[in-house]
Amino acid sequence: MFSIFNSPKYLFKLLILLVVVGFIQSCSKDQPLPESQETETYSAKHLTDFYSLVCKITKNTPGFFPPQAARAYGYISIANYEAVRNGIENAVSLNTQLNGFSNYPLPTPNADAEYNWAIASNAAVAKMMIYMYDKNLKNEDRLKIQDLESANLTLLSSNVSQDIIERSIAYGKSVADVIYDYSKTDGGHESYLAPFQLPYTVPNDPHCWVPTSATLNPLSPKWGSNRPFLANNITKVQPTMPVAFSIEKSSEFYKEAMFVYNTVQNNSSEQIEIAKYWADDPFATCTPTGHTFAILTQILQEERVTLSKASVAYARMGIAENDAFIACWKGKYDYLLIRPVSYIQRYIDPSFKTVIGTPPFPAYTSGHSCEMGAGSRILTDLFTEGSGDYPFTDYSQLQFGFAARSFRNFDQLAEECAKSRLYGGIHYTFDNDKGLIVGKAIGDNVNKEIKWPLFIR
Amino acid sequence: MALIHKIIIFLAVVLLASCKDNRQTIEKGIASISEIQCRAVRLNDRRFELFEQIRLLEADTIANKKAIDSLNTEAALIKKQSLESADTLRIKLADFLSSQKFSSEDRKYFDDQINALVAKCKSKK
Numbered sequence: 323m324f325s326i327f328n329s330p331k332y333l334f335k336l337l338i339l340l341v342v343v344g345f346i347q348s349c350s351k352d353q354p355l356p357e358s359q360e361t362e363t364y365s366a367k368h369l370t371d372f373y374s375l376v377c378k379i380t381k382n383t384p385g386f387f388p389p390q391a392a393r394a395y396g397y398i399s400i401a402n403y404e405a406v407r408n409g410i411e412n413a414v415s416l417n418t419q420l421n422g423f424s425n426y427p428l429p430t431p432n433a434d435a436e437y438n439w440a441i442a443s444n445a446a447v448a449k450m451m452i453y454m455y456d457k458n459l460k461n462e463d464r465l466k467i468q469d470l471e472s473a474n475l476t477l478l479s480s481n482v483s484q485d486i487i488e489r490s491i492a493y494g495k496s497v498a499d500v501i502y503d504y505s506k507t508d509g510g511h512e513s514y515l516a517p518f519q520l521p522y523t524v525p526n527d528p529h530c531w532v533p534t535s536a537t538l539n540p541l542s543p544k545w546g547s548n549r550p551f552l553a554n555n556i557t558k559v560q561p562t563m564p565v566a567f568s569i570e571k572s573s574e575f576y577k578e579a580m581f582v583y584n585t586v587q588n589n590s591s592e593q594i595e596i597a598k599y600w601a602d603d604p605f606a607t608c609t610p611t612g613h614t615f616a617i618l619t620q621i622l623q624e625e626r627v628t629l630s631k632a633s634v635a636y637a638r639m640g641i642a643e644n645d646a647f648i649a650c651w652k653g654k655y656d657y658l659l660i661r662p663v664s665y666i667q668r669y670i671d672p673s674f675k676t677v678i679g680t681p682p683f684p685a686y687t688s689g690h691s692c693e694m695g696a697g698s699r700i701l702t703d704l705f706t707e708g709s710g711d712y713p714f715t716d717y718s719q720l721q722f723g724f725a726a727r728s729f730r731n732f733d734q735l736a737e738e739c740a741k742s743r744l745y746g747g748i749h750y751t752f753d754n755d756k757g758l759i760v761g762k763a764i765g766d767n768v769n770k771e772i773k774w775p776l777f778i779r
Numbered sequence: 780m781a782l783i784h785k786i787i788i789f790l791a792v793v794l795l796a797s798c799k800d801n802r803q804t805i806e807k808g809i810a811s812i813s814e815i816q817c818r819a820v821r822l823n824d825r826r827f828e829l830f831e832q833i834r835l836l837e838a839d840t841i842a843n844k845k846a847i848d849s850l851n852t853e854a855a856l857i858k859k860q861s862l863e864s865a866d867t868l869r870i871k872l873a874d875f876l877s878s879q880k881f882s883s884e885d886r887k888y889f890d891d892q893i894n895a896l897v898a899k900c901k902s903k904k
Contacts, residue, residue: 374869381862536837598827623877679834713883715890720816720872721865723823725897726890 364440366622366632368474369402372447373619373636375470377608379463383455385514388689389545391609392647393510394454396551398447399640401501403633404428405446405494409439410630413775416637420551420772426504429496438482438490440629444474445494446501453502458514509548519544529567530658530684537682546652552767555645556652559763561687561756563657569669576669578750582662583670586677586747593745594677599724600690600742601678607722610690610739611643614697616718617735621705630778635704642696642768646761650692651683653760659686662750676747687757688749691740695761696768698736703769706731736761801885808875809892815868816893817900822861824901829854 376398380391400416407413408431417423431437448471452464479487505511513519522543524530531540550556568575589597602613618639622632662685666674681689706712715728716735729735740758743749833850836843881889 378862378866535834536840623873679830715886717872717876717893720893720897721819721868722861723816723819723821723897723900725894728890 364629366627366629368440368444368478369447369629369632369636370619370623371470371474372444372451373615375466376451377612377616379451379455379459379466380608380612382460382463383458383514385458385517386455386609387517387541388609388611388693389542389647389651390510390514390517392611392643392693393505393508393513393548395611395615396640396644397454397501397505398450399636400551401446401450401498402443403637404501405442405497406439406629406633409437410633410775410778413634414773416772420641421549421553422507423504426500428500429493431493432489435489436486437493438478438486440478441475441482441487441490442494442497443629443633444471444478445491446498447494449495449498450501453498453505455514457512507549510545513542513545517542524658528569529660531660532664533682534661534663534680535682539682540655541681541683542651543655546648546655548648550645550648551641552645552764552771554767554771555764556649558767559649559760560656561653561760563659563686564752564756565750567659578752579662579665579670582744582747582750583666583674585744586674589677589745595724596738596742597677597746599719599727600739601746607719610693611647613718614643614694615639617697617716618701620716620718621701621714625705628778630775631704634774634778635700638700638704638768638772638774639697641772642700642765643693645768646692646696646764647689649760649764650687650689650757653687653756654684654689657686658684659753661685662747674747678746678748680748685749686753687760688740688743688753689757690743691736691749691754691757692761692764694736694739695758696765697761698732699762699765699769701732701735703765801879801881802888804879805881805885805889805892809889809896812868812871812875813896813900815864815871816896817903818864819861819868820897820900822857822864825857826854826861829857 376395380386380394386394400420404416407415415428417426417428448467451467452459455463475487475491518539519542520539522539524532524540533539546556565574565578570576585593600610600613602608602610607613608616615636618635622635625631627635661680663674663676663680683689702710702712710731710733712731713728714732714735715726717726720726727738729738736758740754743754744751829850833847833854836847836850840847876889
């Protein structure tokens with residue numbers, strides 16, 4: 323009987339195949355990134371550690387609702403980018419590219435002196451974090467920032483001369499000072515002290531938002547007039563209302579509300595889990611932006627990127643998230659649309675209950691959809707090289723007792739996040755669909771309008 | 780010919796062993812976090828229960844003030860415990876996942892195993 327195992331030709335080929343497979347497997351074992359004075363080879367570990375701390379502090383600091391959190395992430399990310407930017411080949415400063423930023427000249431590093439960009443980044447991020455959470459920052463959290471900065475510095479300073487360390491720290495901190503000055507004029511400065519921006523009166527009209535919980539005032543009604551990082555993110559992407567308000571049973575609006583009602587009544591257990599998963603749950607998570615940043619951080623860690631790519635990635639995401647919330651909040655208060663729960667209880671079923679709590683602000687468009695739409699475009703551009711494919715598992719909610727969720731790509735991730743708001747009973751379908759469109763347009767603007775350095779790893 | 784046979788068998792065994800090794804590593808890693816993962820699941824369930832109870836009572840904040848205050852006190856405690864356990868779990872998971880490069884098959888195996896653990900924790904309730 324013929325067997326390939328008796329044929330020297332096949333045996334030889336099989337042997338070659340096994341050697342090649344074994345070689346590839348051995349090559350795929352991870353190699354630690356070299357610690358070096360060269361910018362492109364700095365590890366991003368100190369930075370990803372800082373973003374994990376940003377998430378933790380966001381949860382723990384009063385007044386950090388989704389818009390306030392997105393803003394804090396945005397400015398921290400810009401401070402970091404500018405602190406390391408001179409060490410990234412072909413990187414252009416954001417100073418000439420972001421709205422109103424050029425009024426705040428950044429310090430220029432001494433061309434004749436050596437800097438350690440990781441140390442500059444460490445100093446800038448630590449200082450910017452304290453600035454952004456400042457007056458509500460708990461002492462224990464202030465200490466955590468200082469401790470992490472100090473621990474990072476010890477690791478980063480190995481074999482670095484004292485003058486380079488001091489120069490790099492001073493540079494990083496001076497960059498943070500300028501970014502903080504820039505942030506003070508955007509309309510959101512210290513908004514965590516009074517996030518409901520009172521006084522504000524909601525018009526008494528049947529289509530208008532009414533309280534859906536004990537929180538009687540809507541959150542941050544003036545947020546939509548904040549200065550965005552890119553003006554086009556607000557002026558070019560505002561949605562029109564797709565469905566006219568009506569209480570007539572034959573109207574499109576009524577049908578939309580009925581669709582929410584029927585969805586909630588017939589939710590599967592999987593849909594309820596999805597609603598809770600993306601709710602960025604009561605009491606214990608760092609808002610939708612924090613969830614998106616946690617996903618980004620996970621991917622940066624998995625991809626073992628350098629400080630250069632991590633800094634660019636965080637800056638892109640920070641700009642997109644900040645602007646997504648401004649654009650979204652502008653729409654919310656331009657239209658002031660009543661939430662499904664209020665409409666359904668008034669006109670369909672007074673006993674209607676949502677799956678998760680309805681947050682205290684108008685419906686149109688969905689904040690989650692805007693921010694994840696924006697985030698999905700940033701992630702796609704950063705990691706998929708145009709194909710859009712990126713099989714990925716989000717582990718970020720395991721720590722809060724949820725299962726891990728897997729996705730084929732970032733579009734699917736954004737779609738699920740948007741749909742979760744329908745399953746939760748807190749948004750109409752058009753809130754989510756239009757929110758995704760707005761968010762994706764913002765993400766695309768951030769990818770295209772800003773000159774980002776290319777070919778970084 | 781016999782030598783080539785032996786080499787092939789040896790390499791195949793090495794490859795299979797390395798594959799099995801990663802599965803064992805994953806199982807060990809998951810076993811090491813099983814207790815704290817179950818705690819995270821319990822705390823998650825309790826957070827949502829509390830939030831739901833508070834949400835219902837808030838329909839009448841004056842009549843239910845005492846009950847709401849009491850639930851808010853528990854909610855603050857649960858939040859603190861949740862954040863502490865989340866911190867420990869996050870660090871353990873990140874350390875484990877960055878400790879070595881897993882193939883996509885290994886990742887799939889990890890995902891299945893961790894989700895089986897979460898389901899088991901839920902069923903233990």
